[in-house]
Amino acid sequence: MTDQSGTVALNKPAEQQSDDAHGYYTRGENIVDGAAPTGPIKDRWTNHIFDTRLVNPANRRKLDVIIVGTGLAGGAAAATLGEAGYNVKSFCYQDSPRRAHSIAAQGGINGAKNYKEDGDSVFRLFYDTVKGGDYRSRESNVYRLAEVSASIIDQCVAQGVPFAREYGGLLDNRSFGGVQVSRTFYARGQTGQQLLIGAYQALERQVAAGTVTTYTRHDMLELVMVDGKARGIIARDLSTGEIETHLADAVVLASGGYGNVFFLSTNAMGCNVTATWRAHRKGAYMANPCYTQIHPTCIPVAGEHQSKLTLMSESLRNDGRIWVPKNADDCTKDPREIPEEDRDYYLERIYPAFGNLVPRDIASRQAKNVCDEGRGVGPKVGDFRRGVYLDFSEVIERTGEDKVREKYDNLFDMYERITGENPYEVPMRIYPAVHYVMGGLWVDYDLQSNVPGLFVTGEANFSDHGANRLGASALMQGLSDGYFVLPNTIRGYLADGPFETIDESHPAVVEARTSVEQRIETFLSINGTRSVDSFHRELGHIMWEFCGMERSEEGLRKAIDMIRELKREFWSNLRVLGSADTLNQALEKAGRVADFIELGELMCIDALNRRESCGGHFRAESQTEEGEALRHDDEFAYVAAWEFGGDEGQPVLHKEDLIYTAIEMKQRSYK
Amino acid sequence: MNLTLKIWRQAGATAKGAMHTYEVDEISEDMSFLEMLDVLNEQLNEQGEEPVAFDHDCREGICGSCDLMINGRPHGPEVTTTCQLHMRSFKDGDTIHVEPWRAEGFPVVKDLIVDRSAFDRIIQAGGYISVNTGAAPDAHATPVPREDAMKAFNVATCIGCGACVAACPNGSASLFMGAKITHLGRLPQGQPERDSRVVSMVAQHDAEGFGGCTNIGECTSACPKEIPLDVISQLNKDLRTAIRHGH
Numbered sequence A: 001m002t003d004q005s006g007t008v009a010l011n012k013p014a015e016q017q018s019d020d021a022h023g024y025y026t027r028g029e030n031i032v033d034g035a036a037p038t039g040p041i042k043d044r045w046t047n048h049i050f051d052t053r054l055v056n057p058a059n060r061r062k063l064d065v066i067i068v069g070t071g072l073a074g075g076a077a078a079a080t081l082g083e084a085g086y087n088v089k090s091f092c093y094q095d096s097p098r099r100a101h102s103i104a105a106q107g108g109i110n111g112a113k114n115y116k117e118d119g120d121s122v123f124r125l126f127y128d129t130v131k132g133g134d135y136r137s138r139e140s141n142v143y144r145l146a147e148v149s150a151s152i153i154d155q156c157v158a159q160g161v162p163f164a165r166e167y168g169g170l171l172d173n174r175s176f177g178g179v180q181v182s183r184t185f186y187a188r189g190q191t192g193q194q195l196l197i198g199a200y201q202a203l204e205r206q207v208a209a210g211t212v213t214t215y216t217r218h219d220m221l222e223l224v225m226v227d228g229k230a231r232g233i234i235a236r237d238l239s240t241g242e243i244e245t246h247l248a249d250a251v252v253l254a255s256g257g258y259g260n261v262f263f264l265s266t267n268a269m270g271c272n273v274t275a276t277w278r279a280h281r282k283g284a285y286m287a288n289p290c291y292t293q294i295h296p297t298c299i300p301v302a303g304e305h306q307s308k309l310t311l312m313s314e315s316l317r318n319d320g321r322i323w324v325p326k327n328a329d330d331c332t333k334d335p336r337e338i339p340e341e342d343r344d345y346y347l348e349r350i351y352p353a354f355g356n357l358v359p360r361d362i363a364s365r366q367a368k369n370v371c372d373e374g375r376g377v378g379p380k381v382g383d384f385r386r387g388v389y390l391d392f393s394e395v396i397e398r399t400g401e402d403k404v405r406e407k408y409d410n411l412f413d414m415y416e417r418i419t420g421e422n423p424y425e426v427p428m429r430i431y432p433a434v435h436y437v438m439g440g441l442w443v444d445y446d447l448q449s450n451v452p453g454l455f456v457t458g459e460a461n462f463s464d465h466g467a468n469r470l471g472a473s474a475l476m477q478g479l480s481d482g483y484f485v486l487p488n489t490i491r492g493y494l495a496d497g498p499f500e501t502i503d504e505s506h507p508a509v510v511e512a513r514t515s516v517e518q519r520i521e522t523f524l525s526i527n528g529t530r531s532v533d534s535f536h537r538e539l540g541h542i543m544w545e546f547c548g549m550e551r552s553e554e555g556l557r558k559a560i561d562m563i564r565e566l567k568r569e570f571w572s573n574l575r576v577l578g579s580a581d582t583l584n585q586a587l588e589k590a591g592r593v594a595d596f597i598e599l600g601e602l603m604c605i606d607a608l609n610r611r612e613s614c615g616g617h618f619r620a621e622s623q624t625e626e627g628e629a630l631r632h633d634d635e636f637a638y639v640a641a642w643e644f645g646g647d648e649g650q651p652v653l654h655k656e657d658l659i660y661t662a663i664e665m666k667q668r669s670y671k
Numbered sequence B: 001m002n003l004t005l006k007i008w009r010q011a012g013a014t015a016k017g018a019m020h021t022y023e024v025d026e027i028s029e030d031m032s033f034l035e036m037l038d039v040l041n042e043q044l045n046e047q048g049e050e051p052v053a054f055d056h057d058c059r060e061g062i063c064g065s066c067d068l069m070i071n072g073r074p075h076g077p078e079v080t081t082t083c084q085l086h087m088r089s090f091k092d093g094d095t096i097h098v099e100p101w102r103a104e105g106f107p108v109v110k111d112l113i114v115d116r117s118a119f120d121r122i123i124q125a126g127g128y129i130s131v132n133t134g135a136a137p138d139a140h141a142t143p144v145p146r147e148d149a150m151k152a153f154n155v156a157t158c159i160g161c162g163a164c165v166a167a168c169p170n171g172s173a174s175l176f177m178g179a180k181i182t183h184l185g186r187l188p189q190g191q192p193e194r195d196s197r198v199v200s201m202v203a204q205h206d207a208e209g210f211g212g213c214t215n216i217g218e219c220t221s222a223c224p225k226e227i228p229l230d231v232i233s234q235l236n237k238d239l240r241t242a243i244r245h246g247h
């Protein structure tokens, strides 16, 4: 812990020497976070709340806020702004807000409660998160996240979220990957579901109270900008196909992450980038798009028709031991017949201090390494077996099967259902998969994008996780943004409102609407031969191969060419049947995949520019002699915020320097 | 394996629907039921026929989107969600019937998709604890006996899929509603609104056109989350108590 006055910069702004992406982009002005607070880090948020203007309760009802997304970030924000008396319109593409993708989170949510008296504190949660993110997040934002975390737990318990409890009736905690204290609150393997149901119920309570209107089965397809401000959205009613215009004083995007650009991922099938990509095309900067988190414990791919990958909660790493056979010849044997001395518990061997609990990026990359060496297990996919064992035999022997069942039963059942193997008897097989994206729209400390009136929360923004996200911190961020941050920061903007009334005949609104209609018309009229899914799969292959766990300059250049070619083919050979004026799922997907293709190209350019290994992003050209990730703070301690350069132009790179005052940057070491 | 599918196709809410027959081949037993439908849809697209619409999202058994009647049973032959049903539950040469949920409270939107928004309206009627953001006491202020927390959790796992309604000959949503009432009623936080909650939710349930419960038990045997039948007795008990309290 160093000086916390908040006045002394502990690092110099980065100066990039390399220029791998030369020719693919142009340089714009550096940007700064205009809302960034200063002063002692522990007072920044409190002071900022105080400094933010208030809106008189009587005026709130005259202010309209659109919130796209009903996950933890959007659902919590809609409920809270509704309670405050604003007039909220809430959108989601599913048939009910309760089905937002947050529902799938398994492991848990962090909170700096120090209920275990094991040395936890707000500062330690902050420190772990900044360090875990490889010093590529903003310290003020992360500190706020850690500070607010305790209130999240209180709020959820009050709503009736049934967290795990100890015999005395107090809340239980466990530890999560990359962390040595127990600060994770959980509800068996279904924490996301329970938290989301809490937010959903709070939201439905406001619907009943008349402050929130929900628009389910609605897809936001365009952002409406009037006089440089975000003033509404164009959405398609997915049941009827009707194109609707919704206008408001401010727009909040809480539309989740874009991991599905890889086609195979742990995300829900509908997760997409459309809401944020449409905003990007309208001027909002896309920050650090190449930052993808690969999760180490997913069920390996079994066959070519696979549509998604299933995560096994990381909490399993608390009790399971990860290994592969020492000899490649043993890889096809029954694991139970391989004696102890022929097993390589590689994480425990390489990282004795953290063992199986090393952070996700390290666990993922080492799993890939041992499989690349030919020591993977399970079915052959391509040339390799892509799986490692996650073995519970020891803990079952030590504590009994019942204890393990109590902790993990639904996860074990899910594994058995998917693979047809009983993990109480045979070790599980796991492999890394795309799980979460740290990149997203650029926002300032107020969660406002560079487009006035456009706010972005949860996984859809880039803010708090840096180049790598630690376990149990995305749920925390979603709820922190939704319940506590946005409702306090958006006030400052709304205090200027109500803004000039606009109606649907405003030229900017008409333009936005027409562009949506034309785009839909185009999808339906290309009349080619290939399905949307086939394009999506192909894009996914390119992204995973060249912009996945390990990237190289050569590979990324190749990928950009391939994506450009794919884009040309998409717009000339796509086949979408049916019509626009009814429910049409292929049409929905077409719009999403079109946006994924454009995003994929930008991700590759961003990855190409960043010639350093950092977080989940391993650049082959930047490693230590031992093959560990090598970061270059002197060149890359900045946020890459990309401006859309037009359909024919090149993206424009704006850099935001990352300056630390409370934590000194160190190379990460888990050895 | 090769399969014959008989699938309900209906162009829209008011259109007339009918069963259509399709053949799919080279289905592997590791595929999920929805992946098998993906294969069919790919095939239909190639043949110039509009793909079959069905609801799904997480494909992990947790969002509650996927909802198919398979061979007359909600989610098919296993007690699970449709996305977690794998083709190893079927045999080469099988004929499989696929239909949407059938219940008055769940009108068809298109093909296999139904409108389940009635569930949201039942929750709006009182399926929550009224606590504004920021007004919560410290989480340890009210200890909850572990037993109660576990019981609450076990019924809070309902994913709102609607299988219980689809399985019920009366089209009753009592299992769904009972699960929520039991979840919140088991916790100290849920007590203040316990009476009003059950009364309003039941009233909304009836207004949505769901039928009454006559204790048949089909709901619980179809529920992928194994919500027990006793949540319905709890619901009835709470309702009687509320009425006694003058609600």
Ligand SMILES: Cc1cc2nc3c(=O)[nH]c(=O)nc-3n(C[C@H](O)[C@H](O)[C@H](O)COP(=O)(O)OP(=O)(O)OC[C@H]3O[C@@H](n4cnc5c(N)ncnc54)[C@H](O)[C@@H]3O)c2cc1C
Pocket (backbone or CB within 6 Å): A068, A069, A070, A071, A072, A073, A074, A091, A092, A093, A094, A097, A099, A100, A101, A102, A103, A104, A105, A106, A107, A108, A109, A191, A192, A218, A219, A220, A221, A254, A255, A256, A257, A266, A267, A268, A271, A272, A274, A275, A311, A435, A436, A457, A458, A459, A460, A471, A472, A473, A474, A475, A476, A478
């Ligand atoms: C399997 C899995 C397990 C996880 N486990 C954990 C964990 O244990 N701990 C943890 O901290 N994090 C975990 N995460 C990460 C975490 O769940 C997510 O990052 C987080 O829930 C994202 O929340 P969100 O509110 O930002 O977005 P989401 O929950 O994804 O919500 C997005 C919302 O936006 C809507 N939407 C999107 N696009 C549009 C559009 N164009 N028009 C209209 N609506 C739109 C959707 O309908 C939805 O309502 C997990 C993630 C996965 C995939």
Ligand code: SF4
Pocket (backbone or CB within 6 Å): B157, B158, B159, B160, B161, B162, B163, B164, B165, B175, B176, B179, B219, B222, B223, B224, B225, B226, B227
């Ligand atoms: S009670 Fe069971 S069957 Fe009914 S909605 Fe809930 S999870 Fe589905």
Ligand code: FES
Pocket (backbone or CB within 6 Å): B055, B056, B057, B058, B059, B060, B061, B062, B063, B064, B065, B066, B081, B082, B083, B084
């Ligand atoms: S798709 Fe989510 S439960 Fe089946």
